[in-house]
Every structure is written in structure tokens, then in C-alpha cells.
Amino acid sequence: MKTIFAVIAALFLASLPAAAFEKDFIEAQTAYDEGRYSDASMLYADMVSNGVDNVALQYNLANALFKGGDLPEAIWHYRKAYYAAPRDPDIGANMHFALNAAGAIEPAPSLIQRSLATLSQNEWIVVAVGAYAAMALLLILALLIPAAKRNLSKLSLLPVALILLSAAGWWQWKQLEIHPEWVVVNSGATTLYGPVTGSTAHFKVPLGALVRQKSVDPKGWIEIEYDGTRGWLERKYIKRVSP
Amino acid sequence: MNLAGIKSKSTARTLRNSIFLVLCSIFASALASLAADVKMSIEPQLISLLDRAVLKIEFLDTKGKAADIPEIEGLKIQYQGQSSQTQIVNFKTSSKVVHTYLVTPAKVGDFTIGPVRCQYNGGEKVLTAKLRVIKKADDPEAQQISEMMFSRISSERTAPYVHEPFQLMVDVYVRDGIQIDGNFSLRGGMPESGLEGELDWNVSRGRREEREGTIFNVFRLSTTVKTLTAGTFEFQPEVQVNVIVPRQKRRSYGFDDPFFGDFFGRQESRPYVLECNTLEMEVLGVPMEGRPDSFTGGVGEFNFQVEVGPTAVKAGEPVTVKMRIAGQGNITQIIPPDLETNHDLKLYDARSAPSKNPGEVRFEQVVIPTSDTVKEIPAISFSYFNTKTSDFRTITKGPFPISVEAIPEQVAQVIATIPSAVMQETEILGRDIVYLKPLPKKWTLADATPWHRSRLFFMLLPIPALLLIIVAFATGRKNRLANNVALARRQQAPKAARRSVQQAEKAMHKKNDEAFYEALWNALADYFGNRLNLPPGDVNLQTVLKRVPKEAEAIEKLFTTIEQRRYGIEAGDGSKHEMKALLKQFNSTLHKCERMKL
Structure with a gap:
């Protein structure tokens, strides 16, 4: 009896923060609907700072920031949401919209990169684990049913191919840790030819632009790539999105 | 003679022999060092410009390192490597270490290479070699390579500004009659920093130009340069050309046709780095004075x-x-x-x-x-x-x-x-962003460990692989037993014997000695029949002993005892104690056989 009571109490306590999150979420939505975008973004941001990491939350926060006129932060949160749900059409459309509004050029991945980005890193892991289990099952069946051995062995090549594909997909997302993405959050970002103050100016990067890190200088300079061109930018202008 | 006297005489002889051996070895090593020598030679000693000679330093019956050859104006001497050789003729061993250098002349004259100090095991020797370089037969005017081939760098701008693109031209002069393969490479001599990007050189087939009464073919290499900083830039490119010359050690094939000459390798290309003047360019910075606010870097x-x-x-x-x-x-x-x-x-x-x-x-x-x-x-x-x-x-x-x-x-x-x-x-796209997302069904916390990083996941992950290994092992074993009757029977042997032993134990408890010995015999026949893969009728003492010689005594005793009791040849006391002892002996013997490799 005591154990049952303890379990019920634990479940009740666990549901408390969820209820609080739901309340904040609905309140933020109301503020958004009433055109109080700064209130909405503040409520969403509070939830994020309290440790909630939902796609819907990141997306709604980005929407509120966009409506409130903070394009760079909106793009930053859209991109965060995109990492978790890359096939979500709403996130893709709004990010595209926001980048265009900022006058920034959208990253142009290759066909292979686009295909591999169809699934998120977590989804690729699920595919890999599923394929691994399926491969083991098919091979076990092939051993146990000698009559179907040939066909089952052939069929087990499919999960092997899936495992290889998942590895490629996972590696593509891993690249974001090696060459992270940054968003330009301060205006006046002009890249230089070298990581030295006073170096020749190379090109301007618009506010809100998504740039890719290529290398890092220990003195706080980051070599970025934007629209196929590389240049050095001071860290103060950009905010890292990638994990 | 007493024992002490014999002992002292023997010690003295041993000492004498030892001294003799030491002296012999000192003498042999002294002879060897006397035989060691070092020589320096150059082949050929007479060459023309565009030819090359080979300088060799030979260490005979000794070893020595490559010597430093002093620099000689008009000659370029490059170390090529070392080779060693050992010969045994009439039980006499001789060895040789040869260091080879390539000598390329840059001008006509008599040259003395050396003095070269060669150190070797046994001493030091100072050597010299002489080389004569004469004018080329078909170009009697040229005294130096630099008179036959050279390069000149120039620019149309005298003082360009930073970021301003300007042309650099390198004219390669090759005296008419000298054949080159048309490949030019720039080996250096350009500023290491301050230039924008890699320089892309274009080669244009030249013109013919007369200089001091001699005709030259001129090839122009041009590029566009932009500097990133102001300052003085020095350009002195080292242009390498490949000159086609006949091989020095030509083999005669009986063909004079140039086609065959090239086909049979009678020509070779030799790289030459050409002399070039130095072009100093003062690159000016964009002035600060009078710079308008609307200046955005255009030059x-x-x-x-x-x-x-x-x-x-x-x-x-x-x-x-x-x-x-x-x-x-x-x-x-x-x-x-x-x-x-x-x-x-x-x-x-x-x-x-x-x-x-x-x-x-x-x-x-x-x-x-x-x-x-x-x-x-x-x-x-x-x-x-x-x-x-x-x-x-x-x-x-x-x-x-x-x-x-x-x-x-x-x-x-x-x-x-x-x-x-x-x-x-x-x-x-539409005229506005897409509306908000609804309340999520599940809340995820940022610091929550993802399922694929949880301990449980890592524990469960090897299970499919383990299952696969177990099934593979089991099916492999099953197949092996199905295909190998002997192996299958061998594995069945203890189990088959155990059944009969249980029957014997029951009979022993009932004090039915006839059934006991019959069951024990069956156990014996079942075990060895399966263990040795014998047909049921073939299990007898001779066959078993032939295959299991190690436990011959114990097996023979078992067979004999059981058979005698079965057929009543030698009746025992029929007591439970005797049956128990026999059963114990039976079990012990089978246990030993089971551990035996047959």
C-alpha cells in the first residue's frame, strides 16, 4: 500500500512541471495572438532557460522573435528547431522566409547533403539500430530455416545498406560539431582577409546570415564561409547554433 | 718431474700462444689499414657546355663518409648518393664504397676540383681532380650557360598601388639551336607573403630576337599580381627549363635517324635553372590624405x-x-x-x-x-x-x-x-510566416540523456549479436553432428552407457547379479561401440584394446570380469559389495577413457 502511494506521489510531482510548462506555453500563445510579441518571446525564452527543449517551443519562440523584429535571434531558433525536425515544412518555410527578410543567402547544400539531412541525427540512430536488429533477426532465421537461407541472406543485405546509409547520415550531422554553424547577431560584420585587426576587408555579412565555421584562431577570430566565400570574422558578431 | 713443474710449463705455453695471437691480430689490422686507400676520379675529364661529368670518390677496403666539395665558380656539383661493392677473388676479400657527384658546368675553362679532404679508417687524404670545359661545337661563341639561356623579369608598372593588379612578364631567352621541351617551371624567387592568391602563369610562344649578334628564341611567361600590403617587393624568379641533349654514353644501334635516336633513348632532357635579374617594386599604399568617407576599398x-x-x-x-x-x-x-x-x-x-x-x-x-x-x-x-x-x-x-x-x-x-x-x-512563400505550433504532447528536457546514450541501451545493444552468435554456434554444431556419424556417436557414448549403468544399479539394489552383469556388459558395449564407432557385433576386447591401448589393463580386467560373471565361468560371491566395487571400477575406467583423446 505504501509503495503504491509512493508511486502515485512521484507521478504527481513529476507532472507538476509539465503542468507549469503547459500554462506558460498557452499564455505565450495568447500573448502572440494579441500581438504582444515581446511578452510571448519572453515566456517562451523562460521555458527554454528552464531546460525545456522542444521543437515546438523553439519554433514558436522563433516566430515570436521574428514578429518582434529580432531577425537574427529568430533565425538562430529556427535553425535549432530544424536540427531536431529537419523535415518539418513549417520550420523550413519560416526559416527561408526569415533569411530572405534578413537579406541573407541561404546555405545551398548538395543533393547528397540534402538527402542525408532528411532525417535528424536521432532518427538516423533509430534507423541504424533498427537495421542492426533486423539484420541479426534475418541472419538468425537464415540459420534456423535452411530452405530459406539463400533468400534471407540476400534480404539481410538491405539492413546492411541501411546501416551504411545511417552512418553517412549520422556523419553529416556530426560535421556540425566539427564545422559548426553560426548566426550573425551583431550588425557591421565585415570579414577580413586575415585574423588580424586592420587586415584588408573582404566582404560584408548581413545581420541574421547563417555562416559555417571553417577554422578558428586562438585570438578569438573565426574563419567563416558564407555564400562560397571565406573570410575571418571576430567572434563578437556571431552566435553559435550547432551543438 | 714433479706435478708443480708440469703445471708451470703448461701455463707458460698457454701464455706464449696468447701473445702470439695478439701480435698476429695487430699485424693483420695494420696490414688492412695499410691496404685501405681513397681515390677521386672524374669522367670524362673533357666536356663541352651542356655536357655533364661524374665525379667519384672511392674508399678501397675501408669506409668513408661523403666529402664536402668546395664550391667552384662555373661548376655546379650535386651529390648523387653512395654505392658499395665487395669482391672475393682467390680467397682474398676486397671492398669498395663509392660516393658519386654530378658536375654541371656553367662556363668554359679549366677547373680544379678540390682540395677535398677524405677521412677514412687509417688516415686522411687530400685529393684533387681536373676538368676541362670547352665551347660547344655548334655554338663556338658561348662561354657560359648564362650566355646561352637566361631570363629577364619586367613589369609595365613602376610603382603600383596596394590591391592594384599589375602584370609581371618573365622573358626566357634560349639561344637559337638549343632544343628545349617547352615546359617551364618556377621554382621560387617570388615574395613569400603579401601577394594575393596563387600566381597563374601563362606561357606564350615567343618571338625571335637578336642580342649582340646572336639570335634567341624568346618565350614569355606572364601573370597578374595583386599585393595585399604596401612595401618593397623583390621578384627574382628561378625559371627551370629542360634542355634536350644527346646522351653522353650513347649506344650504337646502327640507325642515324633522329627518330630512332630518341626512340632508343639517345637523347635526354637536362634541367637548368636560369639566371634572372632582380625586379624591385615599390608598392604604394592608398594615401590617407584626402580619403573620402565614401571610400570602400576600390583601387x-x-x-x-x-x-x-x-x-x-x-x-x-x-x-x-x-x-x-x-x-x-x-x-x-x-x-x-x-x-x-x-x-x-x-x-x-x-x-x-x-x-x-x-x-x-x-x-x-x-x-x-x-x-x-x-x-x-x-x-x-x-x-x-x-x-x-x-x-x-x-x-x-x-x-x-x-x-x-x-x-x-x-x-x-x-x-x-x-x-x-x-x-x-x-x-x-506566402505573405507571412506560418503560425505557431500547438501544445506539444510531451516535454523534453535539454539535460535529459537521450535514449541512445542511456546505460540500458548500451546493455541491450549486444543482445542481437549475441543471439546470432549463439544460434550460429548451435546450428553449426548440429550440422557437424549430422554430417559426421563418428562424432555424433562419440558424443552419444557417455549418455548411452549411463542408461545401462542405471539399469545395473537397479539390479544391484535388487541383488539380481545376472541382470547386473548383463546391464554392465550392455553399458560397456554401448560406450565403446559409440565411442569407437563400431558396429554392435564388433565390440570385443581385442578391438577395444587395439584402439585404446593406454588403459589396456583396466579395460581387459573389466571385459574379463564381466564376461566371466555373465557366462558363469568364474562365479563371484554375488555380494552387493563385489558388484559395487565392479561398478566403481567400471565408472572410473570409463571416466578415464572419456578424458582420453582417441
């Missing part, structure tokens, strides 16, 4: 054009300012000119627009008039540094009149923030 000579559209908009709607800069200079390094702003004009950062023409750069900037008081887009100035006139030039375009219509109470929509560069896409 060269440019045109500037601006287009504004649409010119009739509602307040909050975007207007695009398109700027085009074209001309000669550092076009890719120009950043967009600034547009003046005011309270009623919202500006977005200018972005580069694609251009097919490499000599121009295009920028587009979105401007949003926020009230109907805006009557014009302000004038835009583009300033650059003109390298021809050495001053700053400013081109101003505008102001551009526009008409802005007021909108009553309508709040500026999101479309108002879209730059015109993407206006064409707005129809596809």
Missing part, C-alpha cells in the same frame, strides 16, 4: 551605376537599390557603398548580387520608407582610388525621387521586411 578605375525601383510604393513597402561597379582593379574587394539613412527610411544590409561579368560587382540593398513624407532615396556616393591619376575619385548618383503613399491604420505586415531580391518568391 583602380571604375564606373558606378545605380538603379532604384519601384519608385511608387506604399509606406512600409520595400524599394530596392541596385548598384553596379565595373572597371579595372580590385573589383572583388570592394564593399558596398553606404546609403545615408534617416528616421523615415529603414535600411537593410546590402547584399552581393550575382553577376556574369567578372569585371563587375553588383549589390542590392533594400530600403523601406516608413512614412509618406519620404520623397526621395538619398544620393549614393562611391569613392575609389584612381591608380592612373593617383587621386581619389568620387562618383555620386541620385537622389532618386520616389512617391510614397500613406496607409491608414494598417500595421506593416511581415512582407514589409522582405527585400525585393526575393519578391518573386513571396508568392510561393
Whole structure:
């Protein structure tokens, strides 16, 4: 009896923060609907700072920031949401919209990169684990049913191919840790030819632009790539999105 | 003679032998060091310009390191490597270490190579070699390589400005009659820093030029250089050409046709690095004095054009300012000119627009008039540094009149923030962002461990692989037993014997000695029949002993005892104690056989 009571109490306590999150979420939505975008973004941001990491939350926060006129932060949160749900059409459309509004050029991945980005890193892991289990099952069946051995062995090549594909997909997302993405959050970002103050100016990067890190200088300079061109930018202008 | 006397005599003999051996070895090593020698030779000793000679330093019956050859003006001496050789003739061993150098002449004359100090095991020797270089038979005028082939660097600009592109020309002069393979490579001599990008050299087939009564074929290598900094830059490129010359050690094939000559390797190409003058260029910085605020880094000579559209908009709607800069200079390094702003004009950062023409750069900037008081887009100035006139030039375009219509109470929509560069896409995108997402069913915490990093996942992960291994092992075993009757019977043997032993135990408890011995015999026959893969009728003492010789005594005793009791040849006391002892012996023997490798 005591154990049952303890379990019920634990479940009740666990549901408390969820209820609080739901309340904040609905309140933020109301503020958004009433055109109080700064209130909405503040409520969403509070939830994020309290440790909630939902796609819907990141997306709604980005929407509120966009409506409130903070394009760079909106793009930053859209991109965060995109990492978790890359096939979500709403996130893709709004990010595209926001980048265009900022006058920034959208990253142009290759066909292979686009295909591999169809699934998120977590989804690729699920595919890999599923394929691994399926491969083991098919091979076990092939051993146990000698009559179907040939066909089952052939069929087990499919999960092997899936495992290889998942590895490629996972590696593509891993690249974001090696060459992270940054968003330009301060205006006046002009890249230089070298990581030295006073170096020749190379090109301007618009506010809100998504740039890719290529290398890092220990003195706080980051070599970025934007629209196929590389240049050095001071860290103060950009905010890292990638994990 | 007493024992002590014999002992002292023997010790003295041993001592004498030892001294003799030591002396012999000292003498042998002294002879060896006397035989060691070092020689220096050059082959051939007479060559013409464009020929080469081989210098060899030979260490005979000793070892020695490559010697430093002193530099000689007019000769280039390159170390090629070492080889060693050992010979045994009439039980006499001789060895040789040879260091080889390639000698390439740069001018005509008599040369003495050396003195070269060669150190070896046993001493030091100072050596010299003589080489005579004569004029080339078909070019009796040339005294030096540099008279036959050389390069000259020049530029059309004397003092260019930083970022200003300028041409560098390297003229390669090759005396008429000298054959080269047409490949030129620049091995260095260019500034290591301060130049923009990699230099791309173009080669143009030259002209013929007469210099001091001699005809030269001239090849021009040209490139465009841009410097990143001001200062003095020194250019002295080392151009390498490959000269086609006949092989020195030619083999005669009986063909005089040049085709066969080349085909059979009678020609070779020899690389030569040509002498070149030094070109010092003073690159000037863009002056600070008189630099206008609208200077955006352009150095060269440019045109500037601006287009504004649409010119009739509602307040909050975007207007695009398109700027085009074209001309000669550092076009890719120009950043967009600034547009003046005011309270009623919202500006977005200018972005580069694609251009097919490499000599121009295009920028587009979105401007949003926020009230109907805006009557014009302000004038835009583009300033650059003109390298021809050495001053700053400013081109101003505008102001551009526009008409802005007021909108009553309508709040500026999101479309108002879209730059015109993407206006064409707005129809596809819609006029606003997609609405909020609904309340999520599940909340995820940022610090929660993902399932694929949990301990449980890592524990469960090997299970499919383990299952696969177990099934593979089991099916493999099953197949092995199915295909190998002997193995299957061998594994069945203890089990088959155990059944009969159990029956024997029951009989023992019932004191039925007849059934006991019968069951024990069956156990014996079952075990060895299966263990040795014998047909049921073939299990007898002789067959078993032949296959299991190690436990012969115990097995023979078992067989004999059981058979005697079965057939009543030698009846026992029929007591339980006797049966128990026999059963124990039976079990022990079978246990030993079971551990035996047959």
C-alpha cells in the first residue's frame, strides 16, 4: 500500500512541471495572438532557460522573435528547431522566409547533403539500430530455416545498406560539431582577409546570415564561409547554433 | 718431474700462444689499414657546355663518409648518393664504397676540383681532380650557360598601388639551336607573403630576337599580381627549363635517324635553372590624405551605376537599390557603398548580387520608407582610388525621387521586411510566416540523456549479436553432428552407457547379479561401440584394446570380469559389495577413457 502511494506521489510531482510548462506555453500563445510579441518571446525564452527543449517551443519562440523584429535571434531558433525536425515544412518555410527578410543567402547544400539531412541525427540512430536488429533477426532465421537461407541472406543485405546509409547520415550531422554553424547577431560584420585587426576587408555579412565555421584562431577570430566565400570574422558578431 | 713443474710449463705455453695471437691480430689490422686507400676520379675529364661529368670518390677496403666539395665558380656539383661493392677473388676479400657527384658546368675553362679532404679508417687524404670545359661545337661563341639561356623579369608598372593588379612578364631567352621541351617551371624567387592568391602563369610562344649578334628564341611567361600590403617587393624568379641533349654514353644501334635516336633513348632532357635579374617594386599604399568617407576599398578605375525601383510604393513597402561597379582593379574587394539613412527610411544590409561579368560587382540593398513624407532615396556616393591619376575619385548618383503613399491604420505586415531580391518568391512563400505550433504532447528536457546514450541501451545493444552468435554456434554444431556419424556417436557414448549403468544399479539394489552383469556388459558395449564407432557385433576386447591401448589393463580386467560373471565361468560371491566395487571400477575406467583423446 505504501509503495503504491509512493508511486502515485512521484507521478504527481513529476507532472507538476509539465503542468507549469503547459500554462506558460498557452499564455505565450495568447500573448502572440494579441500581438504582444515581446511578452510571448519572453515566456517562451523562460521555458527554454528552464531546460525545456522542444521543437515546438523553439519554433514558436522563433516566430515570436521574428514578429518582434529580432531577425537574427529568430533565425538562430529556427535553425535549432530544424536540427531536431529537419523535415518539418513549417520550420523550413519560416526559416527561408526569415533569411530572405534578413537579406541573407541561404546555405545551398548538395543533393547528397540534402538527402542525408532528411532525417535528424536521432532518427538516423533509430534507423541504424533498427537495421542492426533486423539484420541479426534475418541472419538468425537464415540459420534456423535452411530452405530459406539463400533468400534471407540476400534480404539481410538491405539492413546492411541501411546501416551504411545511417552512418553517412549520422556523419553529416556530426560535421556540425566539427564545422559548426553560426548566426550573425551583431550588425557591421565585415570579414577580413586575415585574423588580424586592420587586415584588408573582404566582404560584408548581413545581420541574421547563417555562416559555417571553417577554422578558428586562438585570438578569438573565426574563419567563416558564407555564400562560397571565406573570410575571418571576430567572434563578437556571431552566435553559435550547432551543438 | 714433479706435478708443480708440469703445471708451470703448461701455463707458460698457454701464455706464449696468447701473445702470439695478439701480435698476429695487430699485424693483420695494420696490414688492412695499410691496404685501405681513397681515390677521386672524374669522367670524362673533357666536356663541352651542356655536357655533364661524374665525379667519384672511392674508399678501397675501408669506409668513408661523403666529402664536402668546395664550391667552384662555373661548376655546379650535386651529390648523387653512395654505392658499395665487395669482391672475393682467390680467397682474398676486397671492398669498395663509392660516393658519386654530378658536375654541371656553367662556363668554359679549366677547373680544379678540390682540395677535398677524405677521412677514412687509417688516415686522411687530400685529393684533387681536373676538368676541362670547352665551347660547344655548334655554338663556338658561348662561354657560359648564362650566355646561352637566361631570363629577364619586367613589369609595365613602376610603382603600383596596394590591391592594384599589375602584370609581371618573365622573358626566357634560349639561344637559337638549343632544343628545349617547352615546359617551364618556377621554382621560387617570388615574395613569400603579401601577394594575393596563387600566381597563374601563362606561357606564350615567343618571338625571335637578336642580342649582340646572336639570335634567341624568346618565350614569355606572364601573370597578374595583386599585393595585399604596401612595401618593397623583390621578384627574382628561378625559371627551370629542360634542355634536350644527346646522351653522353650513347649506344650504337646502327640507325642515324633522329627518330630512332630518341626512340632508343639517345637523347635526354637536362634541367637548368636560369639566371634572372632582380625586379624591385615599390608598392604604394592608398594615401590617407584626402580619403573620402565614401571610400570602400576600390583601387583602380571604375564606373558606378545605380538603379532604384519601384519608385511608387506604399509606406512600409520595400524599394530596392541596385548598384553596379565595373572597371579595372580590385573589383572583388570592394564593399558596398553606404546609403545615408534617416528616421523615415529603414535600411537593410546590402547584399552581393550575382553577376556574369567578372569585371563587375553588383549589390542590392533594400530600403523601406516608413512614412509618406519620404520623397526621395538619398544620393549614393562611391569613392575609389584612381591608380592612373593617383587621386581619389568620387562618383555620386541620385537622389532618386520616389512617391510614397500613406496607409491608414494598417500595421506593416511581415512582407514589409522582405527585400525585393526575393519578391518573386513571396508568392510561393506566402505573405507571412506560418503560425505557431500547438501544445506539444510531451516535454523534453535539454539535460535529459537521450535514449541512445542511456546505460540500458548500451546493455541491450549486444543482445542481437549475441543471439546470432549463439544460434550460429548451435546450428553449426548440429550440422557437424549430422554430417559426421563418428562424432555424433562419440558424443552419444557417455549418455548411452549411463542408461545401462542405471539399469545395473537397479539390479544391484535388487541383488539380481545376472541382470547386473548383463546391464554392465550392455553399458560397456554401448560406450565403446559409440565411442569407437563400431558396429554392435564388433565390440570385443581385442578391438577395444587395439584402439585404446593406454588403459589396456583396466579395460581387459573389466571385459574379463564381466564376461566371466555373465557366462558363469568364474562365479563371484554375488555380494552387493563385489558388484559395487565392479561398478566403481567400471565408472572410473570409463571416466578415464572419456578424458582420453582417441
